[in-house]
Amino acid sequence: MQSFSNKPAQSIYSPRGCTLLHVEELTPQEKLFRFVLDDGSALGHQPGQFVQLSIAGLTEAPISIAGSPTRGPQFELAVRNVGTLTGALHQLQVGAKVGIRGPFGRPFDLAALQGKHLVLIAGGCGLAPLRSLIQYCEDRPQEFASVQIIYGARTSHCLLFKEELKAWQNSPHLSCCYTVDQAVPDCDHDTPYDGEQGLITDLFEHLFERCIFTAENSCAVIVGPPAMYRPVIEELRRYGFTAPRQIMLSLERKMRCGIGKCGHCTIEHLYCCTDGPVFWLEEVETLRGAL
Amino acid sequence: MLKQLTQQDLFELFDRLAEQYHLLMPTLLTDGSRELMPWPGSKAAAIDGIIPSMAGEPIQRKPTSHFFPQTDPLVFLKPDGTVSVPQPPDKPLALCGLNREDLAAVAFVDRFFSAEPADDVYLAKRSGALLIGLSGHCGDGSHGDHFLPLAQGLCDIELIAEEPNEEKKEQEKQWLAVVYNAVGEQWLSGFAAGSPQRLELLRHKSVTMGHQQQELLQQASRLLQADQVPDSFWQEISSRCIRCGGCNFVCPTCTCFCVQDRTTTAGTQRSRIWDSCQLDAFMREASGHNPLGTELLRTRRRIHHKLVDDPKRWGEISCVLCGRCDRACPTGIGMVAVCEELVRRFTS
Ligand SMILES: Cc1cc2nc3c(=O)[nH]c(=O)nc-3n(C[C@H](O)[C@H](O)[C@H](O)COP(=O)(O)OP(=O)(O)OC[C@H]3O[C@@H](n4cnc5c(N)ncnc54)[C@H](O)[C@@H]3O)c2cc1C
Numbered sequence: 001m002q003s004f005s006n007k008p009a010q011s012i013y014s015p016r017g018c019t020l021l022h023v024e025e026l027t028p029q030e031k032l033f034r035f036v037l038d039d040g041s042a043l044g045h046q047p048g049q050f051v052q053l054s055i056a057g058l059t060e061a062p063i064s065i066a067g068s069p070t071r072g073p074q075f076e077l078a079v080r081n082v083g084t085l086t087g088a089l090h091q092l093q094v095g096a097k098v099g100i101r102g103p104f105g106r107p108f109d110l111a112a113l114q115g116k117h118l119v120l121i122a123g124g125c126g127l128a129p130l131r132s133l134i135q136y137c138e139d140r141p142q143e144f145a146s147v148q149i150i151y152g153a154r155t156s157h158c159l160l161f162k163e164e165l166k167a168w169q170n171s172p173h174l175s176c177c178y179t180v181d182q183a184v185p186d187c188d189h190d191t192p193y194d195g196e197q198g199l200i201t202d203l204f205e206h207l208f209e210r211c212i213f214t215a216e217n218s219c220a221v222i223v224g225p226p227a228m229y230r231p232v233i234e235e236l237r238r239y240g241f242t243a244p245r246q247i248m249l250s251l252e253r254k255m256r257c258g259i260g261k262c263g264h265c266t267i268e269h270l271y272c273c274t275d276g277p278v279f280w281l282e283e284v285e286t287l288r289g290a291l
Numbered sequence: 292m293l294k295q296l297t298q299q300d301l302f303e304l305f306d307r308l309a310e311q312y313h314l315l316m317p318t319l320l321t322d323g324s325r326e327l328m329p330w331p332g333s334k335a336a337a338i339d340g341i342i343p344s345m346a347g348e349p350i351q352r353k354p355t356s357h358f359f360p361q362t363d364p365l366v367f368l369k370p371d372g373t374v375s376v377p378q379p380p381d382k383p384l385a386l387c388g389l390n391r392e393d394l395a396a397v398a399f400v401d402r403f404f405s406a407e408p409a410d411d412v413y414l415a416k417r418s419g420a421l422l423i424g425l426s427g428h429c430g431d432g433s434h435g436d437h438f439l440p441l442a443q444g445l446c447d448i449e450l451i452a453e454e455p456n457e458e459k460k461e462q463e464k465q466w467l468a469v470v471y472n473a474v475g476e477q478w479l480s481g482f483a484a485g486s487p488q489r490l491e492l493l494r495h496k497s498v499t500m501g502h503q504q505q506e507l508l509q510q511a512s513r514l515l516q517a518d519q520v521p522d523s524f525w526q527e528i529s530s531r532c533i534r535c536g537g538c539n540f541v542c543p544t545c546t547c548f549c550v551q552d553r554t555t556t557a558g559t560q561r562s563r564i565w566d567s568c569q570l571d572a573f574m575r576e577a578s579g580h581n582p583l584g585t586e587l588l589r590t591r592r593r594i595h596h597k598l599v600d601d602p603k604r605w606g607e608i609s610c611v612l613c614g615r616c617d618r619a620c621p622t623g624i625g626m627v628a629v630c631e632e633l634v635r636r637f638t639s
Pocket residue numbers: 050059060061062063064065077078079080081082083084085086087125128129251252253254255256277575576577578
């Protein structure tokens with residue numbers, strides 16, 4: 001496998017070398033990779049940003065940074081094995097070299113979230129980018145009024161960060177509830193799934209019934225598969241999230257360059273890679289094909 | 292600065308330019324089409340009969356392809372981990388013979404690739420390059436009277452062919468040269484001064500040229516912005532598209548690309564290659580989600596992007612009316628054809 005230089009980038013297309021430090025299996029399809037830049041520098045990212053991960057011969061793929069910058073110079077990527085590059089990544093052993101460009105993209109607007117009650121909603125793989133924000137909230141609890149995590153996955157097998165979900169549930173600074181569309185018998189472990197079952201939107205009623213905040217002093221952040229956005233937004237609106245700058249979302253598009261040049265990620269006049277991937281709902285809601 | 296040049300002066304200028312630049316000149320090919328080709332030198336031109344073909348058919352290859360070629364090396368990844376970038380060209384390019392529309396296209400693409408973060412791969416070829424515009428009495432007849440409208444800027448030097456004199460031979464053809472910046476001045480300072488009155492006459496002649504088509508685009512743009520064009524229209528137009536991508540590949544303001552790696556024992560060459568938004572996989576994500584997943588949406592995007600999205604983002608319509616997509620499209624649904632149909636049907 002190809003390794004990459006750790007010299008300063010010579011071109012906006014030059015990947016920087018980094019080394020794989022740790023791999024953890026999250027589900028049969030997803031692994032968590034921890035990397036460090038070979039020049040020893042911190043990635044310098046903010047929650048919500050992504051990198052272009054590069055493997056020589058297989059081009060690049062945009063991958064969200066799954067950890068908070070408050071956790072030190074190493075950075076984590078949670079990657080689902082769906083194809084050529086992600087497949088090759090899943091084969092890598094600790095010590096392997098890959099390249100990255102970035103961090104890229106507009107991060108979550110932390111300034112706008114400060115002092116608010118946060119409702120952080122993730123579907124499926126969307127928990128990876130949201131985890132960067134969750135960890136940030138965990139490390140800086142004083143900056144937010146409260147933090148409620150809502151997570152939905154297709155099956156109990158697909159739940160990401162199972163241990164952390166439990167830890168977040170028990171954290172004094174966070175609340176966390178999650179559900180699966182379908183509980184399947186756990187074949188690897190003896191412990192059967194004993195959590196909630198149903199759609200992610202089913203969790204809302206339960207949550208808002210016992211909640212201590214009102215929509216006016218809250219902000220919701222949504223990251224999930226395309227089909228999740230509209231039903232979740234509708235539900236949030238029902239609970240009063242109707243003002244501008246109350247719903248923030250992170251969108252996924254095909255991305256080849258990450259820097260506003262290749263044209264693959266456009267949403268009408270916006271470039272998801274540079275204008276996003278994080279948007280306020282009102283910036284994209286009326287754009288065709290955005291949601 | 293305004294200069295007056297004979298055909299011989301011009302050839303001398305080209306010879307001098309060719310020492311410092313890779314000078315490309317409109318040249319007649321055996322099939323009757325024209326292409327920007329290396330200037331052979333005035334002596335070779337005389338001996339081989341290779342006469343630069345300053346007048347004639349529009350040049351179909353887009354001028355921006357010289358700075359953003361179909362396959363464009365980005366970085367080379369060596370097995371030892373080092374990354375190298377392409378060597379800059381030994382001499383900068385000088386493109387001669389770009390008409391008003393082509394110059395506008397280069398200006399648009401310059402702006403696009405210079406936006407932060409500036410695209411160093413594009414700028415390595417574009418920086419220091421010389422643009423020589425061409426206008427006046429050297430058209431192919433499609434613009435009426437074989438006259439190309441004056442560019443009035445957007446280049447370093449503009450060569451304007453004066454009205455041919457029936458009695459004079461081709462060799463005695465006269466040119467006005469308008470110089471727009473210091474680089475141009477450096478090359479033309481030795482020549483005789485041109486006549487401002489004659490320039491004014493030529494300018495006057497081109498004032499209204501192309502206005503009708505400009506107005507057509509503006510009208511189409513307004514209708515689209517006002518959401519006056521139903522999906523049924525795009526359905527109909529898209530049913531005529533055979534997804535060849537030709538419209539995008541010939542368009543001088545289209546800049547979309549995909550990325551490809553080719554690996555040999557020496558390492559991996561990562562390059563960008565032109566891509567087309569008219570192809571189904573253009574926006575398809577690994578998950579299968581495809582925001583441009585239908586023929587209708589892709590055809591709509593092709594027109595919308597130039598007439599609605601780019602004006603929103605860059606403040607200008609990004610179709611320069613070069614005519615290439617209308618000439619290239621095998622089924623007759625290039626930009627102007629679509630706009631004509633759209634304006635005819637939806638203007639109340
Ligand atoms: C901002 C952003 C953040 C992402 N974050 C994550 C993450 O944290 N974890 C994760 O597992 N996945 C993430 N993805 C999706 C991930 O980029 C794709 O799964 C990946 O590109 C698939 O590459 P592949 O070569 O393995 O798949 P293949 O199926 O082999 O890909 C086929 C081709 O399509 C291209 N392609 C397909 N989808 C995309 C895409 N969305 N962007 C660019 N190229 C694409 C591939 O590069 C390849 O050329 C993210 C995507 C975006 C846009």
